[in-house]
Amino acid sequence: MELSEDELVAAIRAVVASESPGVIVGVGDDAAVVEPRAGSTVLTTDLLIEGVHFEHGLISPRDLGAKAISVNVSDIAAMGASPRYALASLALPSEIDAAWVIELYGGMRRACDEYALSLVGGDLSRAERVMISVMVLGEVAHGRAVTREGARAGDAVVVTGTLGAAAAGLALSGAPAQALSAALSAGWARELLDALARPVARVGEGTTLAQCGVTAMMDLSDGLAKDLSRLCIASGVGARVRLAELPIRAAVRAAAAALGLDLLTLAISGGEDYELLATIAPAEVEPARERLRERYGVTLTQIGDILEGGGLVAVDAGGVESPLEARGWDHFAG
Amino acid sequence: MELSEDELVAAIRAVVASESPGVIVGVGDDAAVVEPRAGSTVLTTDLLIEGVHFEHGLISPRDLGAKAISVNVSDIAAMGASPRYALASLALPSEIDAAWVIELYGGMRRACDEYALSLVGGDLSRAERVMISVMVLGEVAHGRAVTREGARAGDAVVVTGTLGAAAAGLALSGAPAQALSAALSAGWARELLDALARPVARVGEGTTLAQCGVTAMMDLSDGLAKDLSRLCIASGVGARVRLAELPIRAAVRAAAAALGLDLLTLAISGGEDYELLATIAPAEVEPARERLRERYGVTLTQIGDILEGGGLVAVDAGGVESPLEARGWDHFAG
Numbered sequence: 001m002e003l004s005e006d007e008l009v010a011a012i013r014a015v016v017a018s019e020s021p022g023v024i025v026g027v028g029d030d031a032a033v034v035e036p037r038a039g040s041t042v043l044t045t046d047l048l049i050e051g052v053h054f055e056h057g058l059i060s061p062r063d064l065g066a067k068a069i070s071v072n073v074s075d076i077a078a079m080g081a082s083p084r085y086a087l088a089s090l091a092l093p094s095e096i097d098a099a100w101v102i103e104l105y106g107g108m109r110r111a112c113d114e115y116a117l118s119l120v121g122g123d124l125s126r127a128e129r130v131m132i133s134v135m136v137l138g139e140v141a142h143g144r145a146v147t148r149e150g151a152r153a154g155d156a157v158v159v160t161g162t163l164g165a166a167a168a169g170l171a172l173s174g175a176p177a178q179a180l181s182a183a184l185s186a187g188w189a190r191e192l193l194d195a196l197a198r199p200v201a202r203v204g205e206g207t208t209l210a211q212c213g214v215t216a217m218m219d220l221s222d223g224l225a226k227d228l229s230r231l232c233i234a235s236g237v238g239a240r241v242r243l244a245e246l247p248i249r250a251a252v253r254a255a256a257a258a259l260g261l262d263l264l265t266l267a268i269s270g271g272e273d274y275e276l277l278a279t280i281a282p283a284e285v286e287p288a289r290e291r292l293r294e295r296y297g298v299t300l301t302q303i304g305d306i307l308e309g310g311g312l313v314a315v316d317a318g319g320v321e322s323p324l325e326a327r328g329w330d331h332f333a334g
Numbered sequence: 335m336e337l338s339e340d341e342l343v344a345a346i347r348a349v350v351a352s353e354s355p356g357v358i359v360g361v362g363d364d365a366a367v368v369e370p371r372a373g374s375t376v377l378t379t380d381l382l383i384e385g386v387h388f389e390h391g392l393i394s395p396r397d398l399g400a401k402a403i404s405v406n407v408s409d410i411a412a413m414g415a416s417p418r419y420a421l422a423s424l425a426l427p428s429e430i431d432a433a434w435v436i437e438l439y440g441g442m443r444r445a446c447d448e449y450a451l452s453l454v455g456g457d458l459s460r461a462e463r464v465m466i467s468v469m470v471l472g473e474v475a476h477g478r479a480v481t482r483e484g485a486r487a488g489d490a491v492v493v494t495g496t497l498g499a500a501a502a503g504l505a506l507s508g509a510p511a512q513a514l515s516a517a518l519s520a521g522w523a524r525e526l527l528d529a530l531a532r533p534v535a536r537v538g539e540g541t542t543l544a545q546c547g548v549t550a551m552m553d554l555s556d557g558l559a560k561d562l563s564r565l566c567i568a569s570g571v572g573a574r575v576r577l578a579e580l581p582i583r584a585a586v587r588a589a590a591a592a593l594g595l596d597l598l599t600l601a602i603s604g605g606e607d608y609e610l611l612a613t614i615a616p617a618e619v620e621p622a623r624e625r626l627r628e629r630y631g632v633t634l635t636q637i638g639d640i641l642e643g644g645g646l647v648a649v650d651a652g653g654v655e656s657p658l659e660a661r662g663w664d665h666f667a668g
Contacts, residue, residue, distance in 0.1 A: 030412040031378035044365035078364040133467035
């Protein structure tokens with residue numbers, strides 16, 4: 001690091017500084033001061049750690065910064081709320097280039113601009129490996145936040161977009177150079193690597209689904225099976241998933257074929273989709289689908305139903321039911 | 335780690351769960367939902383990283399958890415605000431005991447109870463070394479947050495409590511076993527080790543000083559010289575510090591003598607005091623001192639004055655002036 005901490009903070013301030021509505025004191029004081037609007041305050045935080053969530057050479061600092069914001073905004077979106085302010089802390093090895101750090105903040109700034117939120121503070125530290133901790137504050141009208149707890153037996157289970165693209169991108173990024181090179185020439189690889197490196201939080205989709213009356217909602221970060229299991233436990237219900245209905249894009253099918261991966265495993269257990277998983281009365285599925293398509297060009301797919309009791313059941317194309325294990329990402333799984 | 339991530343989250347929820355005013359959705363959903371009171375929202379975040387901010391065996395998990403909350407609350411106090419909600423993220427080596435983690439959250443809970451704030455969320459991840467990222471949201475009446483920018487030439491420079499105790503504690507904790515053992519038998523060592531491991535955020539003192547009309551305020555985390563320099567830069571002023579006036583407690587003098595440390599270096603460049611540094615009109619010093627003494631039994635000491643221009647000047651006991659270098663903690667200083 002060729003800059004002192006104070007010099008680095010000054011450089012970061014130059015990247016993130018802006019006149020933002022509601023920001024009274026931004027980066028650089030003991031704390032930021034912002035003006036809340038009427039409504040409830042929504043708070044979330046996510047860590048991104050080198051060697052766990054990303055590898056240093058495999059993602060650009062700009063994409064990494066943007067992703068650190070997006071994965072947090074995704075949690076705000078999953079509450080049906082709108083992001084307003086972010087804090088971003090960074091731990092860095094002392095040998096890292098200041099330019100890399102500035103690029104990272106440039107990526108955060110870009111993402112904040114896209115989602116219309118303001119980066120108002122953070123912390124810096126030395127560490128052995130890069131670690132990013134972002135907190136996002138959002139706002140939602142009183143009593144309108146959508147939790148994981150409201151799913152009722154008979155509700156439809158729906159997801160936005162498609163499943164498994166980031167997991168396919170991750171598999172691809174770890175593939176042998178020859179396979180990767182062949183995949184890139186085939187065209188679908190870039191799309192999957194982008195799904196992994198440049199996730200987009202479904203902010204408008206989340207508030208729209210909240211308006212459409214979803215009973216429970218969460219974002220898919222640890223894989224459909226695990227996340228749906230969490231939603232069901234929180235709501236005290238079970239769910240049936242129709243495997244033939246899972247929305248899987250052509251690029252994921254191509255990757256599964258080319259790399260010898262199991263397509264359903266990608267779609268069910270693959271993390272980092274950052275799509276929205278929601279439950280909704282069956283009669284409301286079609287109006288919600290139509291609104292998402294019209295407003296955002298985003299698909300909404302019914303993939304199953306909520307059941308009384310607990311546990312997850314998968315139904316295959318032939319109608320055969322089997323238990324669906326809540327496998328997915330676990331930081332401490334041995 | 336003998337628990338899965340979801341089991342660990344459940345255990346943590348049991349430790350931190352409480353019915354708290356203003357908390358609509360606490361730990362366990364995509365995001366927390368809280369109700370802001372009227373006023374401005376104050377946001378801060380601080381990292382604590384193993385090998386940088388603490389050593390694994392040298393602080394108990396309970397003290398570490400409490401300290402992670404206190405250092406953040408200290409930043410809220412430095413704005414003249416009151417802490418309300420916290421998010422705490424934790425990155426852990428997979429070989430760590432779940433009991434250690436639960437103790438850490440127990441310490442966070444204890445500190446949150448002491449400062450009357452609620453722990454409402456966070457994130458968990460694997461990492462090679464322990465890393466704690468805490469965010470605290472506080473509240474302050476509109477327009478009443480105290481920044482670093484308001485110091486005016488002629489203002490008195492004041493500090494709460496005493497300086498250098500945590501730095502002396504740090505030096506002591508790294509001293510040879512024989513010196514440490516002799517110090518512990520002498521009685522003053524425990525006080526200094528506690529100053530390092532169990533800092534107390536000056537919340538009531540901060541709001542009281544704000545009511546007393548301080549023109550600028552910050553907490554002392556990186557050493558008086560460095561932090562005062564930051565305050566002066568933010569305010570566009572300079573400062574004169576009278577070295578003979580620095581409040582240094584007997585235990586710090588004893589440690590300096592026993593360990594051969596420079597007393598002024600401890601007081602001026604030692605980090606982690608978490609005392610409040612403020613500027614205030616000279617006529618207001620005495621009333622403010624009296625109020626802090628009455629309400630909290632805490633001393634307020636005038637250590638110098640704000641000057642026009644920039645830079646820091648130290649005046650020794652003989653009245654000789656010399657430049658005071660803004661040395662202190664820098665995460666990236668080579």
